[in-house]
Amino acid sequence: MKKFFSLIFFLSVLIVQTASPQDIQVVVHRTFIDSTLGSEMIFDFEVINVSSFQQTVFEVRTINNLPADWLSSLCFGLSCFSPLTDSVATTPDFFADPLEPGDTLITSLHVWAFNNNGTANVQVQVGTFRNPNDRITIDFTATTIPVSVEDETVAVEKFFIEQNYPNPFNPSTKIKYGIAKAGNVEISVYNILGSKVATLVNGFKPAGTYSVNFDASKLSSGIYFYKITANGFVQTKKMILEK
Numbered sequence: 719m720k721k722f723f724s725l726i727f728f729l730s731v732l733i734v735q736t737a738s739p740q741d742i743q744v745v746v747h748r749t750f751i752d753s754t755l756g757s758e759m760i761f762d763f764e765v766i767n768v769s770s771f772q773q774t775v776f777e778v779r780t781i782n783n784l785p786a787d788w789l790s791s792l793c794f795g796l797s798c799f800s801p802l803t804d805s806v807a808t809t810p811d812f813f814a815d816p817l818e819p820g821d822t823l824i825t826s827l828h829v830w831a832f833n834n835n836g837t838a839n840v841q842v843q844v845g846t847f848r849n850p851n852d853r854i855t856i857d858f859t860a861t862t863i864p865v866s867v868e869d870e871t872v873a874v875e876k877f878f879i880e881q882n883y884p885n886p887f888n889p890s891t892k893i894k895y896g897i898a899k900a901g902n903v904e905i906s907v908y909n910i911l912g913s914k915v916a917t918l919v920n921g922f923k924p925a926g927t928y929s930v931n932f933d934a935s936k937l938s939s940g941i942y943f944y945k946i947t948a949n950g951f952v953q954t955k956k957m958i959l960e961k
Contacts, residue, residue, distance in 0.1 A: 741769040741846045742817075742854070750859045755835055756926060759860040761827040765844055767817035774816045774847040775823055776807040780855075784829075785836030789924055792842070793826045798921030807847070829860040830924045837861040874898050874925055877951035879905070882932070882944070886958040889935040893918070895946055900924045903948040907932060910941050918944070934959050 743766045751759040767773045777792055782804070784790060789801040794814050799806055808814040808823060817823055829838050838860040845853040879895040897903060903923045907916040915937060918930045932944070939961045945954040 740852065740854070741771070741773055741849055742766060742775060742844065743768045744844050744854045744856065746856055749857060750861075751829075752861045752863055753831065755831055755833070755862050757831055757862070758926075758928065759829045759831065761829075761858050761860075763825060763827075763856065765817070765823040765825060767819055767821050769848075770819050771848060772816050772818055774808050776805060776845055776847065776850070777825065778805045778843045778845075778853075779827075779840065780843050781839060781841035781857075783839040785831070785834045785838060787833040788836070788838055789830045789832075790838065790840050791828045791830075791922055793828055793921060795824050796917055796920045798828055798923075800922055827858055829858075830926070831860070831862045832924065832926075835862045874927055877946075877948055877953075879944075879946040879953050879955065881955055882957045886960040887934070888959065888961050890931055890933045891957065892929050892931050893944060894927065894929040896927045897923050897925050897948055899949050901949045903946065905930060905944060905946045908943045908945065909937075910943075915942070923948075 744763055745766065746763040748761065751761065753759050765775050779792060782790055791798045791801045792803065792806050794806065794812060797813060799812065806812045808816050827840060827842060829840065840858045842856050843853040874896040875898060877896060877898050879893065882891040882893045884891055900923065902921065903919050905919040906914050907918065909915050916932065918932055937959060939959050942957050942959060943954050944957060945952065
């Protein structure tokens with residue numbers, strides 16, 4: 719009996735010694751995406767402060783193995799940072815605030831596939847300034863499937879933003895736009911008084927065609943305007959919400 723209790727005590731001590739409490743919890747929705755050439759593949763994940771302390775969270779892209787002419791970018795919410803930026807944090811430099819206890823950081827990894835079919839392997843490590851060596855590692859895989867010539871994306875020669883469809887709409891609509899040169903893109907929605915009511919896109923985008931959904935379920939019926947700003951290109955269009 720004495721040996722039995724000694725064994726239990728040994729196992730209990732072993733569990734306590736190997737346990738490593740985390741300041742944060744990461745919820746990953748998926749780590750593998752397959753798509754077609756010319757697409758933007760988005761890996762969404764959330765970082766939750768499960769500690770009783772304010773936490774400055776950082777993300778480091780430790781592996782960025784991409785096919786030729788592909789790009790990847792780290793994003794906080796709707797803001798995506800330059801593909802050349804390998805580390806970001808919830809600091810003023812990245813327009814983000816530290817996480818209070820219980821707060822959640824909406825974050826993502828975007829992978830753009832251009833010109834060459836292949837597979838991208840990207841690794842991201844997430845940690846806190848309080849315990850920088852205690853990191854959570856996530857491995858993402860993005861791959862493209864060859865398609866027929868008719869289905870391949872056509873190069874964009876000019877900036878544009880199309881009329882939303884459907885219009886009038888209730889409560890959501892889709893807006894298609896094109897970027898002729900890589901750079902920062904912002905698409906925002908304004909009410910008839912000129913007050914901004916939503917930001918649909920705000921971050922770096924490679925050249926290509928895109929679409930974004932606008933959910934106006936929390937807004938009242940009326941006329942709204944959406945504006946794109948990208949590399950000096952500015953255009954505004956009108957849309958109607960009918961409930």
